[in-house]
Amino acid sequence: MLIGIVTMHSPNIMSYANATEVANRRYAERHAYGFHILDHPIDTSRVPHWAKLHAVLIHLADYDYVFWIDADAMFYDYLRRLEDVLEIRSGDEIWIQEHGSDFPSLLRKEFLDGSCILFKNSAWTRQFILELYYYPPCQSALNWTEQYCLCMAYEDDLLGMRGRTKILPAGRLNHHRIPAPGEKEGLFIFHLSGQTAEHRSLHFNQILEGRARDFQEEERYQSFWSFQQLFQAHNFGELASLHLCVLGIGDRHQAMLDAMLFHFTYLTGCIIVFEGAAGLWSQIHTSDATVGRRFTSRMAILSIEEYLRGTTRDGEQMVKSYYCDLLVLGVESFRHLPRGLGSLAPLVLAGLEHADGGFGFSPLHDAFLVLLEEGCERKEGLLVAQPGLRLDKDDQDGKALAGACSFLSGVYGWADDIQSRAGVKEEDPVLEVVHEGNLGPVPWAVSAPHLWGFHQQGKVTLMRAPRRAFL
Numbered sequence: 100m101l102i103g104i105v106t107m108h109s110p111n112i113m114s115y116a117n118a119t120e121v122a123n124r125r126y127a128e129r130h131a132y133g134f135h136i137l138d139h140p141i142d143t144s145r146v147p148h149w150a151k152l153h154a155v156l157i158h159l160a161d162y163d164y165v166f167w168i169d170a171d172a173m174f175y176d177y178l179r180r181l182e183d184v185l186e187i188r189s190g191d192e193i194w195i196q197e198h199g200s201d202f203p204s205l206l207r208k209e210f211l212d213g214s215c216i217l218f219k220n221s222a223w224t225r226q227f228i229l230e231l232y233y234y235p236p237c238q239s240a241l242n243w244t245e246q247y248c249l250c251m252a253y254e255d256d257l258l259g260m261r262g263r264t265k266i267l268p269a270g271r272l273n274h275h276r277i278p279a280p281g282e283k284e285g286l287f288i289f290h291l292s293g294q295t296a297e298h299r300s301l302h303f304n305q306i307l308e309g310r311a312r313d314f315q316e317e318e319r320y321q322s323f324w325s326f327q328q329l330f331q332a333h334n335f336g337e338l339a340s341l342h343l344c345v346l347g348i349g350d351r352h353q354a355m356l357d358a359m360l361f362h363f364t365y366l367t368g369c370i371i372v373f374e375g376a377a378g379l380w381s382q383i384h385t386s387d388a389t390v391g392r393r394f395t396s397r398m399a400i401l402s403i404e405e406y407l408r409g410t411t412r413d414g415e416q417m418v419k420s421y422y423c424d425l426l427v428l429g430v431e432s433f434r435h436l437p438r439g440l441g442s443l444a445p446l447v448l449a450g451l452e453h454a455d456g457g458f459g460f461s462p463l464h465d466a467f468l469v470l471l472e473e474g475c476e477r478k479e480g481l482l483v484a485q486p487g488l489r490l491d492k493d494d495q496d497g498k499a500l501a502g503a504c505s506f507l508s509g510v511y512g513w514a515d516d517i518q519s520r521a522g523v524k525e526e527d528p529v530l531e532v533v534h535e536g537n538l539g540p541v542p543w544a545v546s547a548p549h550l551w552g553f554h555q556q557g558k559v560t561l562m563r564a565p566r567r568a569f570l
Contacts, residue, residue, distance in 0.1 A: 100163050100164070100182060100187075101133070101161075101162045101163045101164070102130075102132045102133070102162055102163065102164045102165070102166060102181055102182070103132060103133035103134070103135060103158050103161060103162040103164075103165045103166070104123060104126075104127045104132050104133065104134050104135070104165075104166045104168060105134075105135045105136075105137070105151075105154045105155060105157075105158050105165055105166070105167050105168075106119075106120075106123065106135075106136055106137070106154070106167070106168050106169065106170055107136065107137040107138070107140075107147070107150050107151060107154050107170060108120070108136050108137075108138055108170055109138070109139060109140060109147055111296075112170055112171075112296060114296045114297070114299075114300045115170070115171065115296055115299035115300040115303050116170040118173070118300060118303035118304050118307055119170055119171065119172065119173040119303055120136065121307060122173040122174055122175075122303075122306070122307060123168060123173055123174055125174075125177070126174035126177050129177055130180055130181070132166075132181070133158070133161070133162060135154070135157075135158050137150060137153070137154040137157070141153045144241065145241045145242070146241070146242055146243070146244060148213075148244040148245050148246070149232070149241070149244075149245045151167050151169075151213075151245065152228050152231065152232055152245060154167070155167055155218055155228060156225065156228055156229075159218060159220050159224065159225065160220065162220055163219070163220055164181075164187070164217055164218065164219055164220065165217070165218050165220070166181055166215070166216070166217045166218075167215065167216045167217075167218070168214070168215050168288065169214040169215070169290070169292075171214075171290065171291050171292065171294070171299055172214050172215060172273055172288050172289065172290040172291075173288065173289050173303060173306070174287070174288055174289075175277075175285075175286045175287060175288060175289040175306070176285060176286060176287050179284075179287060181217070184271065184272065184287055185217055185265070185267070185272075186265075187217070188265075190263075191219070191263060191264065191265040192218070192219045192221055192223055192224050192227070192263040192264070193216065193217070193218055193219070193224070193227075193260070193263060193264045193265070194216065194217035194264075194265045194267065195211050195212065195213070195215075195216045195217075195249075195264060195265070195266060195267065196211070196212040196215065196266070196267045196268070196269060196270075196271055196272040196273065197210060197211060197212065197266050197267065197268060197269050198210050198211065198212050198269060199269035199270060199274070201337060201338050201339045201340075209244075209246050209247055209249075209250045210250055211246065211249055211250050211253060211266070212246070212269075212272070212273070213244065213245060213246035213249050214246075214273060214290050214292065215272045215273050215288055215290070223258070223263065226258065227257070227258050227260065230257060230258060231245070231248060231249065231252055231257065234248060234251070234252060234257065236248075236251055236255070237251060237252075271287070272287060272288055273287065273288035273289070273290040274286055274287075274288075274289070274290065275289070275290055275291060275292070275339055275364045275365060276335065276339065276362065276363060276364065277289065277306075277311060277361065277362045277364070279324065279327050279328070279331075280315045289303075289306065291303075291364060294364075294365075295396065297395055297396065298394075298395070298396065298397070301393055301394065301395060302361075302364060305361065305393060310361060311361075314358055314361065314362070319350075319354045320354055320357075320358050321557065321558075322351075322354070322355060322471055322473055322557065322558050322559050323354065323355055323358035323359065323362075325556040325557040325558065325559040326355070326359075326469055326556075326559045326561065327362065328556050329554050329555075329556050329559065329561040330467070330561060332550065332554065333467070333550055333561075333563060335363070336424065336425075336463060336467065338424075338462060338463060339363070339364070339365035339366075340365045340366075340367075341363070341365070341366050341367075341424040341425055341463075342366075342367055342369070342421075342422055342423055342424045342425070342450075342461065343356075343359060343360075343366050343367065343368045343369065343423070343424070343425045343427070344368075344369050344371055344401075344423035344425065344426045344427065344446060345368065345369070345370050345371065345427045346371045346403075346426065346427065346428050346432040346435055346436070346443070347370075347371070347372065347376070347428075347429075347431040347432040347433070347434060347435040348370050348372065348379075348382045348383060348386050348431060349382055349431035349490075349491050350491075351429055351430070351431055351471060351473045351474065352370075352427065352429060352431045352471075353385070353386050353389060353390055355427060355429075355469075355471065356368055356370070356386070356390055356398075356427075357389070357390045357393070359425075360390070360393075360394045360397055360398070361393075361394075366397070366425075367397050367398075367399075368394070368397055368398045368399070369398070369399045369400070369401050369421070369423075370383070370386065370398065370399070370400050370401070371401045371403050371406075371435065371446070372400060372401070372402060372403065372435055373402075373403055373404065373434065373435040373436070373437050374402055374404060375437070376434040376435055377434055377491075377493045378491055378492065378493045382491070383400060386398075401421065403435065403436070403437075403438075403442060404437070405417050406421065406445070406446070407438065407442055407445065421446070421449055422446060422447065422448075422449040422450030422451075422460070422461050423446045423447055423450070423466065424450065424461055424463050424466060424467065425466075425467045425469060426443065426446065426447065426466065426467070426468050426469065427469040427471065428468065428469070428470055428471070428507070428510055429470070429471030429472070429473060429474075429507065430471070430473065430474045430475060430490055430500060430503035430504060430506075430507060431490070431491070431503070432503075432506070432507075432510075433490065433499070433502060433503035433506045433507075434499075436506075440509065440510065440513045443569075444569040444570075447466045447566055447569045448566060448569050448570065450463065450466070450566060451566050451567070461566075463566075464565060464566065465551070465563050465564060465565050465566065466563070466564060466565075466566050466569070467561060467562070467563050468514055468561070468562040468563075468564070469559065469560075469561055470507065470510060470511065470514070470559070470560040470561075470562065471558060471559060472507065472558040472559070472560070473558050474488050474490065474500055474503065474504065475500075475503075475504035475507060481505075481508050482504040482505070482507050482508045482511075483501065483504050483505075484497060484500040484501040484503075484504045485500075488500055490503050511560075514553075514562050514564075515553075517564055517568050517569060518551070518552060518553070518562065518564055518568065520568060550563055551563050551564060551565070552564075
């Protein structure tokens with residue numbers, strides 16, 4: 100069985116295409132597949148995405164099968180072969196993955212994922228590709244990707260496409276979340292759809308450098324893996340584009356933030372700080388140097404005082420609709436809540452309503468609190484400082500860590516009170532949000548009421564509660 104892998108690189112994407120080429124060529128050579136790169140769009144009257152059909156036709160005659168892979172996708176698992184993952188059988192001519200329900204496909208009309216497709220060398224396939232290119236219903240949308248036309252052709256059953264296409268479940272071929280070690284059949288192809296060139300370049304190069312192995316082997320990321328295991332039970336919120344808030348910053352929170360941004364590739368992070376906190380400048384500087392340079396534009400700093408006041412120090416109006424889907428609190432949050440725990444509620448509740456001039460609202464009915472106990476130990480039902488440890492370099496005698504562990508005990512009490520006041524029953528209906536425009540209603544992404552409450556693993560507790568419980 101002869102298989103060729105085909106992709107396309109144009110000059111404007113070389114910042115990341117060079118990285119994916121290394122991985123994809125390496126994979127092809129390992130399994131004795133052909134590997135070809137089309138280096139320019141052939142028809143400049145259309146968006147470059149349509150060139151994949153030309154690229155496939157150019158090489159189809161030389162192979163039994165041609166596998167197309169977008170330039171923003173790279174093979175992650177080098178061990179599994181294409182024919183095994185795709186389960187190639189006679190009778191099918193096209194193998195394609197359905198779009199997942201999470202971002203970036205949640206609001207798209209395209210239900211097929213055109214980033215990775217296998218084509219069989221046959222007279223039917225060649226005719227189909229030509230018919231698709233000139234398909235009349237698509238000619239008014241040539242500034243859209245060919246994926247839109249492919250979905251239209253499937254709906255119309257162009258040339259009997261439905262009976263000749265094998266549709267694979269979402270995630271079988273490619274996905275955007277980097278898996279935990281030992282996760283069954285993990286990730287085959289890593290795909291960063293809809294991201295900036297800088298984001299793609301930084302992430303692909305981290306993978307080539309072996310950072311995934313570093314996260315698995317270094318002890319300081321142990322709490323992240325506990326969180327990952329807990330969050331997996333909630334299907335990772337069922338939405339990739341989540342808003343992460345980390346209250347306070349330091350070595351422990353930096354490790355969690357670093358691992359979250361690497362493994363959840365559409366997550367955006369915000370560090371919430373109190374500007375008068377001890378050691379803040381050096382902590383932010385260290386975080387920017389160790390984490391920020393790897394995830395440019397995915398991190399921000401938010402002053403909790405400015406947010407709660409509603410104005411900046413210059414008197415300008417502050418964004419009112421910033422919200423937290425995931426809110427991380429630990430001992431390093433101790434110095435950053437001058438107004439008490441009640442000031443956290445607005446950060447969670449802001450996701451419930453769309454605010455004019457803001458970032459929008461969260462599609463999640465529920466919010467998640469991640470409580471980190473690193474630096475503390477449990478004693479008679481309370482959290483106390485572990486002997487010999489310090490909160491940070493400004494904690495000379497350990498009293499700050501003792502206060503931080505006591506603070507975290509208070510967070511548990513506050514969270515427990517929220518949970519008990521929720522008054523939510525399992526039979527409560529799943530809410531709906533109607534987006535503006537013609538997209539129609541989109542259901543809240545998470546709806547498993549039996550998972551509300553506290554779940555613990557190691558030094559990490561994940562609390563899930565309906566947002567309205569924070570009122």
